[in-house]
Amino acid sequence: MRTRESLPEAAKWLGYAGAIPFFAGALASIPFFAGTLRPFGLTLLLGYGAIILSFMGGVHWGAAMQRDDPGPGPLGRSVAPSLLALPALLIGGVSGLILLAAGFMGLLFYDLAETRAGRAPQWYPKLRRPLTAIVVSCLVVGAAAQSF
Numbered sequence: 001m002r003t004r005e006s007l008p009e010a011a012k013w014l015g016y017a018g019a020i021p022f023f024a025g026a027l028a029s030i031p032f033f034a035g036t037l038r039p040f041g042l043t044l045l046l047g048y049g050a051i052i053l054s055f056m057g058g059v060h061w062g063a064a065m066q067r068d069d070p071g072p073g074p075l076g077r078s079v080a081p082s083l084l085a086l087p088a089l090l091i092g093g094v095s096g097l098i099l100l101a102a103g104f105m106g107l108l109f110y111d112l113a114e115t116r117a118g119r120a121p122q123w124y125p126k127l128r129r130p131l132t133a134i135v136v137s138c139l140v141v142g143a144a145a146q147s148f
Helices: 009-017 020-029 031-066 072-091 093-116 124-145
Strands: none
Touching (some): 020 031, 031 072, 031 093, 031 124, 072 093, 093 124
């Protein structure tokens, strides 16, 4: 039986499945493992990272609508990840990957604050913390691999 604080199985499995493209992009960006796949790894990390960061912002748009709180503050904060993801994608390279990593870290802190305020489920940090660690690590690996 699931409690209010326990992580739903579907959220766990789907969340970790969503991390697979980050692993693939990081691995493909490492010259020793990937060789000619490096450009693909960088493109995968940048593109998928921008998509997922935008998606994570959409979580907050949906939450604000569910609470019937469609003010400029909640909705503005919900589109901030997309407004960060687009320049990261356009800038590309190491700078774009680092910008995405910073965006995921910033969004984690916001998610934790929303959970403390009761505006996100109590189980959400149990999913977000490890997934953010994975995503940020993969983005940083991809950025570091561009230096080789």
